[in-house]
Amino acid sequence: MIHARGNTFATGAAALCAAALLSACSGEGGRADLGIADAGDAVASAEAAAIDETFQDVVSDVLPSVVQITTQDGLGSGVVYDDRGHIVTNAHVVGEADEVEILLATDRRPLPAQVVATYAPQDLAVVRLRETPDDLDPATFGDSSDVQVGQMVLAMGNPLGLDSSVTQGIVSAVGRSLSEGEGGATLSNLVQTSAPINPGNSGGALVNLSGEVIGIPTIGAREPDGGGQAAGIGFAIPSASVTSLADQMIENGEVTDSGRAALGVTVRTVLGEGFRPVGAAVVSVADGGPADDAGLRPGDVIVAVADEQVTDVVSLAEALASQQPDDKVEVVWERDGSEESAEVALDDA
Numbered sequence: 001m002i003h004a005r006g007n008t009f010a011t012g013a014a015a016l017c018a019a020a021l022l023s024a025c026s027g028e029g030g031r032a033d034l035g036i037a038d039a040g041d042a043v044a045s046a047e048a049a050a051i052d053e054t055f056q057d058v059v060s061d062v063l064p065s066v067v068q069i070t071t072q073d074g075l076g077s078g079v080v081y082d083d084r085g086h087i088v089t090n091a092h093v094v095g096e097a098d099e100v101e102i103l104l105a106t107d108r109r110p111l112p113a114q115v116v117a118t119y120a121p122q123d124l125a126v127v128r129l130r131e132t133p134d135d136l137d138p139a140t141f142g143d144s145s146d147v148q149v150g151q152m153v154l155a156m157g158n159p160l161g162l163d164s165s166v167t168q169g170i171v172s173a174v175g176r177s178l179s180e181g182e183g184g185a186t187l188s189n190l191v192q193t194s195a196p197i198n199p200g201n202s203g204g205a206l207v208n209l210s211g212e213v214i215g216i217p218t219i220g221a222r223e224p225d226g227g228g229q230a231a232g233i234g235f236a237i238p239s240a241s242v243t244s245l246a247d248q249m250i251e252n253g254e255v256t257d258s259g260r261a262a263l264g265v266t267v268r269t270v271l272g273e274g275f276r277p278v279g280a281a282v283v284s285v286a287d288g289g290p291a292d293d294a295g296l297r298p299g300d301v302i303v304a305v306a307d308e309q310v311t312d313v314v315s316l317a318e319a320l321a322s323q324q325p326d327d328k329v330e331v332v333w334e335r336d337g338s339e340e341s342a343e344v345a346l347d348d349a
Contacts, residue, residue, distance in 0.1 A: 142212030157204025264289020
């Protein structure tokens, strides 16, 4: 019994000596130099502190540019675009309003603003403060073409009315297309992020760790069959689209060059056996448009565009959203029981 305890002590002493060697014990007065394990912990701690400091700097730099927008129908977020009082937000935030109220992050007084223009196909709008404060702080917009999957981002806005809120995530994908359902817009070239985007975040800022706005949060994905919001799946309008469209709305009062591809048709969904959608029926054709030049006529049923199957209005919009104006694509349609096709040069929407 005593012998066994002696062995245990010897083993423990050996382990202590090994630990002392690993940590470079000096043996002088019980003092020890910083060891390998401690050095690793110190490096990790320093890296964590650097990340924290980066996050704090970005929030401090960008949050003063994020505003709260209030209408008769609710509230959302916006981003100060320039020093003339222009603010970018989502079209669905302003809705049909001509006037909105703005709360700056640096001033809690409601400020009146006029809606300059909206562009529903990309869910973007511009409003302008009636009086421009001296301390207005425009955001810096980055180049969304440089956005990489996996990079860290922050979403800033006013979710659920909690002003100046920040969430964190990564870029999950780029170039996404998202339809708001039949009759709704199909948004193109979106940035997908895991940063939570909740009601009220719409129109705010998706920001990289350089403090640049790379997107405007527009919508969070929802569970199918009427479920709640899907966690970790949100979408933002890329900054390249934001700046292009906002500049046009500010200069012209409308969008004159959307950068979105169009076929030049009005369509409706066709149902087949079992009431399942089987194509997009042409209701009308724009004179001189791509579809007209290709020979499509009312009553034709479009079933494919650019090798993508078309089963309804939404899938046609999504197929076009992945193309650019002037792209040449094959369009396949059915007429009187036979299938026809043609190469079509797409127009600008």
